[in-house]
Amino acid sequence: MRDCVFCNIVEGRVPGAIAHRNDSFVAVMDKYPINKGHTLVMPAKHYPTILDMPKEEVGRLFIFVAKVAKGVKEATGAAGLNIGLNNGQAAAQLIPHLHVHVIPRHQDDGASWNRPSRLLVAADELSKWAEAIRQKISE
Numbered sequence: 001m002r003d004c005v006f007c008n009i010v011e012g013r014v015p016g017a018i019a020h021r022n023d024s025f026v027a028v029m030d031k032y033p034i035n036k037g038h039t040l041v042m043p044a045k046h047y048p049t050i051l052d053m054p055k056e057e058v059g060r061l062f063i064f065v066a067k068v069a070k071g072v073k074e075a076t077g078a079a080g081l082n083i084g085l086n087n088g089q090a091a092a093q094l095i096p097h098l099h100v101h102v103i104p105r106h107q108d109d110g111a112s113w114n115r116p117s118r119l120l121v122a123a124d125e126l127s128k129w130a131e132a133i134r135q136k137i138s139e
């Protein structure tokens, strides 16, 4: 979909700091991260929410998420991770292209979904995070 920012990133029309990808799924750094290393995992194909995706693909998506989560945790030295999926505007889904948040967490870091302002991170910094995660995934 031309007017979808995530489709544009997946298809390379808009730059994104891609940490990992295969034919079906893409992991890209969140431009407005809750914490350093906050990654979004999305299907290459446009599905608005998880309810629109064939069930067998949902299974494959989460296998990919688990792989990315390991890379995010190791690259950031996080003590834990939040893995979250918002479905629909009422559930705070801002971009209507299914995406799973992988958010590194540290003890008492104070990060939350309700945090009023997210971090602002330069594109080259996001690329560095993506590279660090990519290295850990491939190890």
Ligand SMILES: [Zn+2]
Residues within 6 Å of the ligand: 001, 004, 005, 006, 007, 008, 045, 046, 047, 096, 097
């Ligand atoms: Zn899309």
